[in-house]
Amino acid sequence: MPEAVLQRAAAEMLDWHGSGMGVMEMSHRGKEFGAICTQAEADIRELLAVPSQFHILFMQGGGLGENAIVPMNLSRGTRADFVLTGSWSIKSHKEAQRYCEAKVVASNAADGHTRLPDPAGWQLSADASYVHVCTNETINGIEFQQLPDLAALGSKAPLVIDFSSHVASRPVDWSRVGLAFGGAQKNLGPAGLTIVIVRDDLLGHALQICPSAFNYKTVADNQSMYNTPPTWGIYIAGLTFQWLREQQEGELRGVAAMEARNIAKARLLYDFIDGSDFYANKVDPGCRSRMNVPFFLADESRNEAFLAGAREAGLLQLKGHKSVGGMRASIYNAMPLGGVQALVAYMREFERSRA
Amino acid sequence: MPEAVLQRAAAEMLDWHGSGMGVMEMSHRGKEFGAICTQAEADIRELLAVPSQFHILFMQGGGLGENAIVPMNLSRGTRADFVLTGSWSIKSHKEAQRYCEAKVVASNAADGHTRLPDPAGWQLSADASYVHVCTNETINGIEFQQLPDLAALGSKAPLVIDFSSHVASRPVDWSRVGLAFGGAQKNLGPAGLTIVIVRDDLLGHALQICPSAFNYKTVADNQSMYNTPPTWGIYIAGLTFQWLREQQEGELRGVAAMEARNIAKARLLYDFIDGSDFYANKVDPGCRSRMNVPFFLADESRNEAFLAGAREAGLLQLKGHKSVGGMRASIYNAMPLGGVQALVAYMREFERSRA
Numbered sequence: 001m002p003e004a005v006l007q008r009a010a011a012e013m014l015d016w017h018g019s020g021m022g023v024m025e026m027s028h029r030g031k032e033f034g035a036i037c038t039q040a041e042a043d044i045r046e047l048l049a050v051p052s053q054f055h056i057l058f059m060q061g062g063g064l065g066e067n068a069i070v071p072m073n074l075s076r077g078t079r080a081d082f083v084l085t086g087s088w089s090i091k092s093h094k095e096a097q098r099y100c101e102a103k104v105v106a107s108n109a110a111d112g113h114t115r116l117p118d119p120a121g122w123q124l125s126a127d128a129s130y131v132h133v134c135t136n137e138t139i140n141g142i143e144f145q146q147l148p149d150l151a152a153l154g155s156k157a158p159l160v161i162d163f164s165s166h167v168a169s170r171p172v173d174w175s176r177v178g179l180a181f182g183g184a185q186k187n188l189g190p191a192g193l194t195i196v197i198v199r200d201d202l203l204g205h206a207l208q209i210c211p212s213a214f215n216y217k218t219v220a221d222n223q224s225m226y227n228t229p230p231t232w233g234i235y236i237a238g239l240t241f242q243w244l245r246e247q248q249e250g251e252l253r254g255v256a257a258m259e260a261r262n263i264a265k266a267r268l269l270y271d272f273i274d275g276s277d278f279y280a281n282k283v284d285p286g287c288r289s290r291m292n293v294p295f296f297l298a299d300e301s302r303n304e305a306f307l308a309g310a311r312e313a314g315l316l317q318l319k320g321h322k323s324v325g326g327m328r329a330s331i332y333n334a335m336p337l338g339g340v341q342a343l344v345a346y347m348r349e350f351e352r353s354r355a
Numbered sequence: 356m357p358e359a360v361l362q363r364a365a366a367e368m369l370d371w372h373g374s375g376m377g378v379m380e381m382s383h384r385g386k387e388f389g390a391i392c393t394q395a396e397a398d399i400r401e402l403l404a405v406p407s408q409f410h411i412l413f414m415q416g417g418g419l420g421e422n423a424i425v426p427m428n429l430s431r432g433t434r435a436d437f438v439l440t441g442s443w444s445i446k447s448h449k450e451a452q453r454y455c456e457a458k459v460v461a462s463n464a465a466d467g468h469t470r471l472p473d474p475a476g477w478q479l480s481a482d483a484s485y486v487h488v489c490t491n492e493t494i495n496g497i498e499f500q501q502l503p504d505l506a507a508l509g510s511k512a513p514l515v516i517d518f519s520s521h522v523a524s525r526p527v528d529w530s531r532v533g534l535a536f537g538g539a540q541k542n543l544g545p546a547g548l549t550i551v552i553v554r555d556d557l558l559g560h561a562l563q564i565c566p567s568a569f570n571y572k573t574v575a576d577n578q579s580m581y582n583t584p585p586t587w588g589i590y591i592a593g594l595t596f597q598w599l600r601e602q603q604e605g606e607l608r609g610v611a612a613m614e615a616r617n618i619a620k621a622r623l624l625y626d627f628i629d630g631s632d633f634y635a636n637k638v639d640p641g642c643r644s645r646m647n648v649p650f651f652l653a654d655e656s657r658n659e660a661f662l663a664g665a666r667e668a669g670l671l672q673l674k675g676h677k678s679v680g681g682m683r684a685s686i687y688n689a690m691p692l693g694g695v696q697a698l699v700a701y702m703r704e705f706e707r708s709r710a
Contacts, residue, residue, distance in 0.1 A: 001380050003369065010368035013361050020669075024545040024591065025356050027672055060415035060547060061568055064582035068566030098564055185583055190379040192415060192547045192585025209453055209564050211423030213416055227419035228540055230547025232587060236379065314375075317382055 001189075002334050005239045023235045028228050036231075037224065040238030044188075047244055047254050048167075050197055051174050057196040057216060058224040058234050062183040063088070063164040065214070066194060067095035070160055070181065072210035074130045074202055075100035081128040081157065086113045086137030087323060088162060093132070099207065100129065113140040115284035119148045128157040130178060136166035136289055138186075139321040141281070141328065143289035147176040158202060166291045167195070168244055169333055170259045178202055184237050186291070187333045193233030244333070258333050265331050265340045266290040272344045278351040296326035299354075303327070306350055313346045356544075357689050360594045378590045383583050391586075392579065395593030399543075402599055402609050403522075405552055406529050412551040412571060413579040413589050417538040418443070418519040420569070421549060422450035425515055425536065427565035429485045429557055430455035436483040436512065441468045441492030442678060443517060448487070454562065455484065468495040470639035474503045483512040485533060491521035491644055493541075494676040496636070496683065498644035502531040513557060521646045522550070523599055524688055525614040533557055539588060541646070542688045544595050548588030599688070613688050620686050620695045621645040627699045633706040651681035654709075658682075661705055668701045 013022050019032050026033040041056050050056060061069065070092075071080060080100050082093040084107040096102040105124050106117035124131065131150055136143040143166060150159050158178020167182045179202055184193040196216065203217040212218050213227045224234075249257040270288060273279045273295050281288065281295045297303060306327070310318050320326040331340055369377050374387050381388040396411050405411060416424065425447075426435060435455050437448040439462040451457040460479050461472035479486065486505055491498040498521060505514050513533020522537045534557055539548040551571065558572040567573050568582045604612040625643060628634045628650050636643065636650045652658060661682070665673050675681040686695055 001377070006368050006377050006379070010365040013365035013368075014358065022356070022361050024361070028546060030672070060417070060420070060585075061566075062415070062582045065415070065566060065568040068568065072566075095567055098566075183583060190585075190587045191383060191583045192588055211416075211420060211427075211453075212450055213420040213423065227417045228538060228546045230415075230545075230585065230588075231540075232545045232591075233547055233585075236587075317385070 001236075002240065002243045005236065005243050008239055009236060024232055026231065028225060028231050033231055036235050036238055037229070040234050040241060041224075043238060043241035043245060044195070047241055048172055048197070049174070049255075050172075053200045054174065054197050055200065055203070055216070055220040057198065057219045058229050058237075059194040059196055059214070059219060060192065060227075060230055061214065062185075062191070062194055063162060063181065064091065064095075066162070066181040066196070067092045068098065069210075069214045069216075070130070070132070070179065071096040071099035071102070072214065073206045073216045074158070074160065074179065075207070076129050076205055077207055078129050079103055079125055079127060081105040081122075081125050081131040081155070083107075083117065083122060083131070083133045084109065085116055085134060085142060086140035087321075088137055088139070088164075089132065089134040092134065092162060096132070103128070105131070108142075112282070113137070113142065114282050116142060116144065116287040119153055122148075122153060124150070124153055124155040124157070128155065130160045131155060131157045132160045132162070134162040136163065136291055138165045138289075138292045138330070139294075139324055139328075141283050141289045141292045141294040142287045143291065145287060147173050149176055158199065165332075166289070168255055168258060169262050169291060171255055184233060187240075189237030189240050190233050193230045193237055195237075261337060262290045262331070262333070265335065265337055266293065268337070268340050268344060269293050269329060269331070272347065276347075276351060278354075279347060291330060291332055293329045293331065294320055294324055294326060295329070300326070302354060309350055310346060313342070315343055315346055318343075356591075357595065357598045360591065360598050363594055364591060379587055381586065383580060383586050388586055391590050391593055392584070395589050395596060396579075398593060398596035398600060399550070402596055403527055403552070404529070404610075405527075408555045409529065409552050410555065410558070410571070410575040412553065412574045413584050413592075414549040414551055414569070414574060415547065415585055416569065417540075417546070417549055418517060418536065419446065419450075421517070421536040421551070422447045423453065424565075424569045424571075425485075425487070425534065426451040426454035426457070427569065428561045428571045429513070429515065429534065430562070431484050431560055432562055433484050434458055434480055434482060436460040436477075436480050436486040436510070438462075438472065438477060438486070438488045439464065440471055440489060440497060441495035442676075443492055443494070443519075444487065444489040447489065447517060451487070458483070460486070463497075467637070468492070468497065469637050471497060471499065471642040474508055477503075477508060479505070479508055479510040479512070483510065485515045486510060486512045487515045487517070489517040491518065491646055493520045493644075493647045493685070494649075494679055494683075496638050496644045496647045496649040497642045498646065500642060502528050504531055513554065520687075521644070523610055523613060524617050524646060526610055539592050542595075544592030545588050548585045548592055550592075616692060617645045617686075617688070620690065620692055621648065623692070623695050623699060624648050624684060624686070627702065631702075631706060633709075634702060646687055647683060647685050649675055649679055649681060649683045651675075655681070657709060664705055665701060668697070670698055670701055673698075 164182035185191040519537035540546040
């Protein structure tokens with residue numbers, strides 16, 4: 001997380017803006033928290049250029065919760081289409097089967113989750129209630145570089161994107177999206193806050209068995225305060241939105257500035273890996289994630305030594321997910337270019353010392 | 356919230372125990388957060404004297420979320436019994452109807468929610484999957500002074516208690532409870548953390564349509580980490596548990612000490628109200644809440660003046676819920692006796708100045 005956000009949160013812990021209360025002590029119905037929440041919503045709307053026909057909902061339950069909440073709200077108990085591109089979309093598909101006919105319309109399993117299935121080949125249903133894609137797969141390290149244009153592919157269904165792990169790292173083309181959801185913990189704030197951005201016409205179709213607290217229309221009608229919202233998470237996300245809005249790279253600001261930085265960070269790391277025989281990344285260059293970079297040592301017997309040396313150099317959390325193995329560098333928004341430079345320097349030195 | 360908790364959270368914001376990370380930056384799967392979560396669970400188990408056959412789950416969604424999550428996990432689609440004692444139990448009953456036959460076995464509506472229905476008169480089902488009571492109704496200001504003994508009343512069903520608003524203010528008689536749930540925001544921590552304490556034999560019976568993230572067995576099998584838990588909320592609740600464990604009144608410690616303080620705080624306020632013709636509380640003295648004290652001015656045209664003067668005296672959030680009107684003092688665990696003394700002093704002076 002940005003250090004400036006943490007410092008401000010610490011400074012305001014016992015007294016937010018002279019109110020005599022810390023944020024955790026506020027009633028969520030009071031005017032102080034109301035101001036925090038309204039500002040956070042306005043800031044993320046501006047940051048992500050969310051059009052006015054979309055509602056921004058602050059919810060609970062995380063991405064895994066949304067795997068059930070989306071079909072409870074959108075599927076109408078009929079059919080939904082799923083594009084399987086890695087661990088997260090596979091989980092979403094499995095969970096949706098509780099609520100609707102969840103059809104797999106494309107999968108990259110045969111490629112070991114290393115390339116995105118070409119949208120031209122997706123077997124989209126004529127009558128799907130929605131089409132689900134995970135636009136960044138953290139474990140496999142693959143990312144949609146542009147959103148599919150479902151209308152051009154012959155589907156009338158709204159596109160649902162799970163953008164948990166790359167929200168605010170790049171712009172969103174809302175003309176192609178019906179609903180976007182994400183846990184906040186990667187780029188926006190602390191765990192426990194879920195952000196749902198949903199087009200107006202998709203509200204009001206929830207199944208009878210959808211809990212009121214997770215019914216998008218109920219949440220929208222109550223400005224995210226039907227049940228007590230995760231107030232601290234909204235506050236911290238709000239501080240992060242303000243931090244993001246202030247970011248600048250040349251002429252670029254906000255999310256565009258973050259995107260430029262993320263492109264530079266990812267290029268540095270992928271170029272180094274591709275230029276080395278010691279390290280390898282197996283993902284198709286056309287869909288490599290800017291956020292999560294899995295890589296392997298050619299000699300995997302050196303994995304432990306690599307990780308131990310990294311820890312000594314202050315480079316933490318580099319072990320790959322157990323389902324993939326190897327290493328994984330997660331270089332979310334808050335990671336500066338200097339962090340990636342330090343990683344590349346360590347990788348170069350580790351390779352040199354083993355040559 | 357206890358000031359000591361807020362101060363410690365501020366001090367550790369950028370570096371928790373020399374780890375080089377703040378809690379909001381930790382992976383929930385890392386050893387640092389694992390230690391925080393394990394300690395929090397051990398501390399609440401000791402504080403509330405939770406027997407070993409109960410699981411302690413850290414979840415999301417709040418009390419309103421649990422209104423759906425409980426019947427999805429416990430009702431088996433059959434019947435559940437509800438005792439209606441005020442706003443919260445009425446909401447719970449309404450929501451449960453999505454999942455099972457939700458039977459009203461007693462209600463205090465005819466008494467204007469001012470007295471608890473005598474358990475001897477409850478029309479308990481022979482075959483209920485559970486019996487739901489809200490053990491403290493915040494809006495109406497009524498509280499169970501002891502839990503019903505369902506076995507003695509002829510029911511074999513487990514008792515489910517919504518203890519959101521008085522958890523850790525008094526001991527719990529677990530021999531009478533199957534499941535207890537509560538949002539943490541009143542006595543335990545920030546909004547966004549839900550605590551569920553559930554007996555082992557009640558796991559594993561969820562309906563097919565129960566979301567995985569809210570299936571108690573799934574959550575228990577994964578030590579509350581099936582989905583990313585609300586890490587900050589667990590951390591703050593953990594600090595609050597430690598603060599509670601350190602509290603002492605004479606020979607009493609922890610929750611017993613809190614209970615002694617809460618009895619003293621409530622007695623001071625109720626005795627003052629009962630001794631005045633200017634103020635009144637309508638709740639049967641046998642079930643008055645120690646946490647939430649609704650009261651009315653005999654001359655309600657003075658309400659605005661009362662509230663304005665209170666604000667000037669630094670006494671905030673005294674307006675009663677719109678469904679009840681009048682005033683309401685919420686005197687949760689973190690409110691010291693001095694806070695109640697200041698309120699009573701203000702009320703006495705307001706009365707005197709209007710005499």
